[in-house]
Amino acid sequence: MPRKSFTPEQIINHLREAEILISQGTSLAVVLKKIGVSNCTYYRWRQEYGGMKVEQAKRLKALEQENARLKKLVADITLDNAILKEAAPGKLLSPHKRRQVITKIQDKLKVSQRRACQVLGQARATQRRDKEPPDEEKRLVADVTALATKFGRYGYRRITALLRERGWRVNHKRVERIWRMEGLKVPQKQPKRGRLWLNDGSCIRLRPEHKDHVWSYDFVSARTSDGRAFRMLNIIDEYTRECLAILVKRRITSEDVIDQLFNLFILRGIPEHLRSDNGPEFTARSIRKWLADIGIKTLFIEPGSPWENGYIESFNGKLRDELLNREIFTTLFEAEVLIADWRRQYNQVRPHSSLGYLPPAPEAIMAAKTT
Structure with missing residues (x-):
């Protein structure tokens, strides 16, 4: 059976629940069974999170995340400098030259195409673009129109996914351009109707019967x-x-x-x-x-x-x-x-x-x- 993990917020709430039950006279064994932890885990939680509020636990978690973010930032800057050093010889004045340098950097530094394109200022669409036959655009427009007609509630992003399933190598920006050019749009949704309450506007309300009810x-x-x-x-x-x-x-x-x-x-x-x-x-x-x-x-x-x-x-x-x-x-x-x-x-x-x-x-x- 896999071990169940708890977030700091859940641990603090469990400790509060245990304190309330113990203050009412409930035995520790019953309390531990209710919150689903062992005796050792309970005392370890008290040692680590006893007296701590949820905001304090969140602040500690935020500091850990900030520390990880700073470490990643330093690593990213070091990698960017290595990419720029590899691309330093010669000027990258054309997309074709950038395409060649990016391919070389990917093979040598083992970095992703996204990172190399971002550092050297090359659009990924330009890096990946292949020349297509002139009549392919007409067939793409016809397919986009046919799919939009068949699936009237789909937007251009869902239509892009359907085109890729049919074998088209397109991104959502190109489909959006065709979408606007052809005047396609998703019809406005009909407003939802609310569920009616009692005819006289009244409701059944629980009335207090004693103290702390x-x-x-x-x-x-x-x-x-x-x-x-x-x-x-x-x-x-x-x-x-x-x-x-x-x-x-x-x-x-x-x-x-x-x-x-x-x-x-x-x-x-x-x-x-x-x-x-x-x-x-x-x-x-x-x-x-x-x-x-x-x-x-x-x-x-x-x-x-x-x-x-x-x-x-x-x-x-x-x-x-x-x-x-x-x-x-x-x-x-x-x-x-x-x-x-x-x-x-x-x-x-x-x-x-x-x-x-x-x-x-x-x-x-x-x-x-x-x-």
Whole structure:
């Protein structure tokens, strides 16, 4: 059985999953069986990637790729100098002379025709061109027209591939020239029809029944006084209406969403469902797979239907009305401090109408949790 390999991003996600399961009381043996690794591999991963974030692993991988690229660049420059040294005697004033020199360089230095042509400024089409009979162009035009008629949805690149299968030695540029000359084109595609929803525009939405049953998360955008935009990732518990976290950054990626959820899962536990819109940060394959591995069900609202995510939309409206539209943020740090203070007041002080005008997490309850 071949050995299964893991990328650094997958290893970090597996370690996070293991930490969450262990924090809930799951034994190490069960955790290792779930993530599919041995005890030795698990501790080796912890030694190499413990405490590392996905962004740090990507940065390390990028540095390795940059180092390999620089090495290849040095090798390419050395090879180019050798090619120019071999072609130095005599002037290459005509394509015919360049063709002869390139053939000589290919045999002596064992380089590809592409590299030799690129260094000496010779077009590969000129290097490979052979004279054709005068009537061959007419037969090629007829074949191109016949194929375009038969395969109406094919463009000139696919027609080129079909011509090569028939024995023609042509490239796509020549076929494109004939294509334009004959006025050929691919018809416009018919627009797709969307699948209809319920006639009254309604939908069936899972309603929260208890604490940590359904969480919602969404993005809100604002700007600092210098005009630069920043984003906020808001996460709430739909049943208690408590704001669990607000992440403030200039740019928030799917990895940032995973990091924020990971911290909340460690501190509060895992919810049964996560509701969101269809934004790329929420529908990313890495997030959906990670949540599925942990055992969290995702709920995506219908595109263009924000009312299906009413709890978080209501929270976003309160945040914008009570803070964002009233404050001028000179720096991102100032925005983080003010938004964190507003979140504390929203959870512990601000009366909520749907809770009988009580705050979602009163100060007395929060103080009892900390003692």
